[in-house]
Amino acid sequence: MRAKMERFRQGGPMSTPQRDPYPDALRAGALLVVVLGHWIATLPRLRDGRLAQTEHLLAAWDGAAVLTWLVQVVPLFVFVSAAVSAEGVARRVGVAGPARWWAARALALARPTVTYLAVLVLLAVAALASGGRLLGLFDQSLTVHLWFLLMLLTVQALLPWSLRMDERWGLGAVAGLVVVAAALDVLRADVSSARDLAALGSRVAQRPPGIAWLNMLVVWLLPQQLGIAWKRGRFRGPPAGVALLALGAAWLALAMASGYPVAMVGVALAGNNMLPPTLALVGVMWLQAGAVLAFEPLARRMLAGRAPPRAIAVLGALGMPLYLWHKLAELPAAWLGERMGLPIDAGLPGEPGFWLGRVCWIALCLLMVAPVLAAVVRFELRRERDVPGTTRGRSIAIGGACLYAGLAVALVGGVWPGAVVALPAVMIASWQLRARGGRAGQESDDAN
Template identity: 65%
Template structure:
């Protein structure tokens, strides 16, 4: 007799759950999850262990021993895609904050705090490894020292561009796609000035002159080039461009852009294999813009098929899981290289990279990636368990001086860790990031339920 009301109630809950699922656009989530997976596997592929007598003594970077691998970075350098999608997701929230007079700095403090807290945990574990290695004479830390912190640069860049999100939203509202054109013009002007061109014919050697002339004024593009995908992502969210035709046109533009850039002397690789070599990343160059066009074109061209795929419950569930694990996986995936190297040695597996292009090279890459996957799984279980057990709704600080101090401490800690590696960078960097985690939170914390945390207010 009561089955009908129960069924009706169940159906109501299902309808509500379905409407909640449809309310969130899963396509950007899928793009971000895919981008992070590409980065993770790209980092593992790029690390080449070198063994002597069955023991790892050093590592090489793929780009330093195989110049042809530079073309792979046109796919593996997905930071422009991540910035593009993050801007599209955050655009509406930034617009509402501007219209309602809310402080962007407070929102940014919440984002910075959300990155600082897990980074403190990561650096603390690195410090524990450093101390353990000091007392046990651990060999593996040396070859992987800088590899364990190099990926933190992404956090620094992301915090920088997100701090300027309101400016990008305002520029889109005022100028639309002209704001994108303006940034392109600035980026091109910076590279031209950096190249020191004396005549129009020198444009044929623009890349060679730019990357051979040091950083200098080129560091302005550390902001401009990364702001470009943010500006473009906001424009996409506003519907200023879309469709398969536009996507294919942007793909073609990007490929032609990259071909012209390489022909003028810009490096083929869009990531760095070593400091001091000609680079498209330190500082960013116009060549990186070609990667952005390719990736944005792919986003538009694949939108229809991927959205249809996301309508399948299982696919949507996988995207949800990957979205939840994305940033922890990015933060911790490099640590998996330590146990992967240890396992490879103990089991006598052929993880030595050998010579690129030979059969042994591909076999070594396969074993190395499998060991990294096996090693990262328990790390992720431990990390997720820890993060779930700690207080998550931590309210960020509101005072301008303390937010600026916290932001400076966070960026300083990351920079030191990047420059010095796990030893001694993680030790010094931990102090800065831990200080940021303390400064960027409200003291005392409001009573639960009395003040919604910023992360719950806006996407």
């Protein structure tokens, strides 16, 4: 992010002339959908003009479950990221080695996460000192999105392996992962007859994950493997896109008929297709990959010219800061909504003014996130660059372990005590990866 924003500030090109704007546009668009989806899903509830609690949209409106098929775009992000990275990864891994290459990627996530956690800790201390009310209402909401960083770190660590899988088996590697994911769901459901298989989704939803926790890895490797295959031309064009769209539609129809939950999110109130991911989520991946191919000619015509790629490059440079900090914007948005008496709590879907309340809430979040992003970008531009260090597997292992542990603690523990405990762990990770893992700043930005 630092390297990209410095080029933009200095008036230089944000990307090389050879860079394909279409995957960058898809990735930037996916992050924007995630951000807006999170804001839309948060329902502030007021009592006597003061925020009393926050509720999830799925708890108030069953129909929102189908909408998650559109806003659950993490498979699309992984798919496109793999395609963007595929060309340069083999070369960089060959020069630096897989451990040092991954350390660069991990450091690019760890450093901004340190800043985010530090701000959360300061807010927690201020809330304890002043008896702050709002922070407690948003406590878990401010760290729940860190799961994405854990997933991204893991699949990117296996990206060189995915490239070798594609070289050896091509689309057979994708098929193999699908078979493994299906087998894990079948084992979870304890299928012993054709009747059990017909009710696979219901049985999966009713049983503890057990061995199916392995799908936290297998299912997220699927869009990565598919993205590599797309980049290498193993399938392409609108006809292939239409075929994938048909596959996705049929896949989801069968999944719903067998009893899988409709919502593609990880909240218990809507069932759970995310913790761990299920075969139903794979259907969304087919739909998204199909849409990428089917609408590619139209999208490329819209991206022709100089202005769209430049705007996309700016969004790409701001993507990770926006993802990290967008949930924090809900805190001042709720405070401002209270003070201004805006209808941020407008009852239930179908009631008069509900969607007006949603518009007010989104507008407040946008208003609050802008100065936060400006401050974060300014801070990142002033930070010292990372410099090459000695490659030591022990330091990379320590840094990686601390980073995983810190993110997991923050994810589970919320701001208090999660972020407070996580901050020193992620700081250690950042120090270890920076001092021993090699350069991460510009190289990682360019690789992405």
